[in-house]
Amino acid sequence: MTFYIGVDIGGTNIKVGVVDEAGRIVGESSCPTGADRPQEVVLKDILRTAEDAVAASGVPRRDIHAAGVGSPGAVDSETGTVLYNYNLGWRDFAIAPMMSEALDLPVRLENDANAAALGEVVAGSAKGASSAMVITLGTGVGSGFVIDGNIWTGYNSAACEFGHMVIAYGGRPCTCGRRGCFEAYASATGLIAMTKEAIAAHPNSALGELAHREGCVSGHTPFDAAEAGDPVAQRVVDEYIGYLACGLVNLINGLQPEVISIGGGIGKQGERLLAPLRLKVAEETFGERTEGEKMTRLVSCTLGYKAGLIGAAMAARR
Amino acid sequence: MTFYIGVDIGGTNIKVGVVDEAGRIVGESSCPTGADRPQEVVLKDILRTAEDAVAASGVPRRDIHAAGVGSPGAVDSETGTVLYNYNLGWRDFAIAPMMSEALDLPVRLENDANAAALGEVVAGSAKGASSAMVITLGTGVGSGFVIDGNIWTGYNSAACEFGHMVIAYGGRPCTCGRRGCFEAYASATGLIAMTKEAIAAHPNSALGELAHREGCVSGHTPFDAAEAGDPVAQRVVDEYIGYLACGLVNLINGLQPEVISIGGGIGKQGERLLAPLRLKVAEETFGERTEGEKMTRLVSCTLGYKAGLIGAAMAARR
Numbered sequence A, B: 001m002t003f004y005i006g007v008d009i010g011g012t013n014i015k016v017g018v019v020d021e022a023g024r025i026v027g028e029s030s031c032p033t034g035a036d037r038p039q040e041v042v043l044k045d046i047l048r049t050a051e052d053a054v055a056a057s058g059v060p061r062r063d064i065h066a067a068g069v070g071s072p073g074a075v076d077s078e079t080g081t082v083l084y085n086y087n088l089g090w091r092d093f094a095i096a097p098m099m100s101e102a103l104d105l106p107v108r109l110e111n112d113a114n115a116a117a118l119g120e121v122v123a124g125s126a127k128g129a130s131s132a133m134v135i136t137l138g139t140g141v142g143s144g145f146v147i148d149g150n151i152w153t154g155y156n157s158a159a160c161e162f163g164h165m166v167i168a169y170g171g172r173p174c175t176c177g178r179r180g181c182f183e184a185y186a187s188a189t190g191l192i193a194m195t196k197e198a199i200a201a202h203p204n205s206a207l208g209e210l211a212h213r214e215g216c217v218s219g220h221t222p223f224d225a226a227e228a229g230d231p232v233a234q235r236v237v238d239e240y241i242g243y244l245a246c247g248l249v250n251l252i253n254g255l256q257p258e259v260i261s262i263g264g265g266i267g268k269q270g271e272r273l274l275a276p277l278r279l280k281v282a283e284e285t286f287g288e289r290t291e292g293e294k295m296t297r298l299v300s301c302t303l304g305y306k307a308g309l310i311g312a313a314m315a316a317r318r
Helices: A039-057 A095-103 A112-123 A184-186 A189-203 A206-214 A222-228 A231-254 A269-284 A306-316 B039-058 B093-104 B113-125 B184-185 B187-200 B204-212 B222-225 B231-255 B272-284 B304-315
Strands: A003-009 A013-020 A025-032 A062-072 A074-076 A079-087 A090-093 A107-113 A131-137 A139-145 A259-263 A296-302 B004-007 B013-020 B025-032 B065-072 B075-076 B082-083 B090-093 B107-111 B129-135 B141-149 B259-263 B297-300
Touching: A003 A039, A003 A112, A003 A306, A013 A306, A025 A039, A025 A306, A039 A062, A039 A095, A062 A079, A062 A095, A062 A112, A062 A306, A074 A107, A079 A095, A090 A189, A090 A231, A095 A107, A107 A112, A107 A306, A112 A131, A112 A259, A139 A184, A139 B231, A184 A189, A184 A231, A189 A206, A189 A222, A189 A231, A206 A222, A206 A231, A206 A259, A206 A269, A222 A231, A222 A269, A222 B039, A222 B222, A231 A259, A231 A269, A231 B141, A231 B231, A259 A269, A269 A296, A296 B090, B004 B039, B004 B113, B004 B304, B013 B039, B013 B304, B025 B039, B025 B304, B039 B093, B065 B093, B065 B113, B065 B304, B082 B093, B082 B272, B093 B272, B107 B113, B107 B304, B113 B129, B113 B141, B113 B259, B113 B304, B129 B231, B141 B184, B184 B187, B184 B231, B187 B204, B187 B222, B204 B222, B222 B231, B222 B272, B231 B259, B259 B272, B272 B297
Parallel strands: A003 A062, A062 A107, A131 A259, A259 A296, B004 B065, B065 B107, B129 B259, B259 B297
Antiparallel strands: A003 A013, A013 A025, A074 A079, A079 A090, A131 A139, B004 B013, B013 B025, B075 B082, B082 B090, B129 B141
């Protein structure tokens, strides 16, 4: 049997798994990331956690053929170097060669969102798709594009920042410096901002009362209030879905992937989000809607946090 | 020697060429498209023109191994069928199998913009690029994406309608039914509309006088007046470049192709367009601009009308 180590580096925790050829986790372990510590100290924790995961899996060391690492930030997969990463404070961190030496295995580095996309294609919501785009709706909007089982990284390893695709010229400011990015509208952060604006304008709405009762506004709040029949919340949800559909239709018109999988915090709304989203997307997509015409399938991600480490392990297969 | 027939179906003319392995045309011919005639009648003209091109090339019939056709509209490359095409009035036209039978050759059908993109990659501005996007700025905005010498058609042959990527949510109406599409701003049509609006607001500007003298507004008009120092025209050019850069940066952030080639009527402005465009694109692209960082190259298309037929021929190689 052949197994791979997958490492998913998050802002809070580092998760490591031993994964089989089919993308099943057979042993795992984790440790706190401890961002802002020297890179080399974090590396030691990763290596120790990898050994823990191998021990937990019971897989003989000789059956492990390679390791993959998913890291946030800008990465160069050819040299295995994290170029820079604002959240963790990393810069020019040659993590793959260093891990490779310590583990005596080939090590492949990928961007974390891209790795998660590959995980969903190999073992999750887009299993078997010839091409798939995974969009994660969280603090930001992440995206990964997988063609024939390979992550599309562009010619410089920096591709798939579709969160920073402008959909509203001159619109909401984005963390990247542009205005009107998809991320500024379709992220959980964007939805929460829209919800707070609606509450400020309609403090006595059921939406406002729900937020007051819960003491905060989350990505759930407008969906819950809309489901309970509040028109103010419904308008927020409709507006949000309008922006989200806009970005997705851009991707469909341009790339026509077989599947788009929606993940991240807002993705957990499941059909409450996807059912109206599919209608809006079908309405706006370029071309005629003839019977039997092949349309991109819109589904929810199914692997959750495991997508990243499964995908990192699967990236190591190449 | 191995040769291929390439057919480029345009709204006005059909061009046919015999092309060698390296993408060089060794013989060509053309005929009027005569749109709105029955599909079968047009097919007869294509076949006759192909024989003319073969005769002009002097290539022995047995050295021609396949033919490729670039057609506007929605095509299904798997079945070789033009699904629909509003300009020519075609619908469910199984052109590739019909040509294949008549010519006794394998025939490959591609969308015309995709074929032109492949032509630029094999023999033109993006020669040798591992990945390239070709954007044509004409009546509409066409796009083609080529990865490792293959046209990216998506899983349903309908990909690469990046002209119908919304960049200005709720903005200018587009022919596709959406609002704010890249095409509505970055096409020659979009530039001419912006120019006319500026002239209406400033009829006595040098721009207005130039348009009056020439009796019309074309894609050249604002560039000519701006070069002569007119601030009204300069604002139009700056606004246009802002929208064009916006769409290109979306594509770069998402796909990071090695090269983007700009063609079509507006592409003929060459460095007058590209020099300021490169500055704007560099300013907006996601990530740090570190020294030596790989950046997508922005260049002008070099094959002109020949790109379509060369690319159609090259698509037939697969």
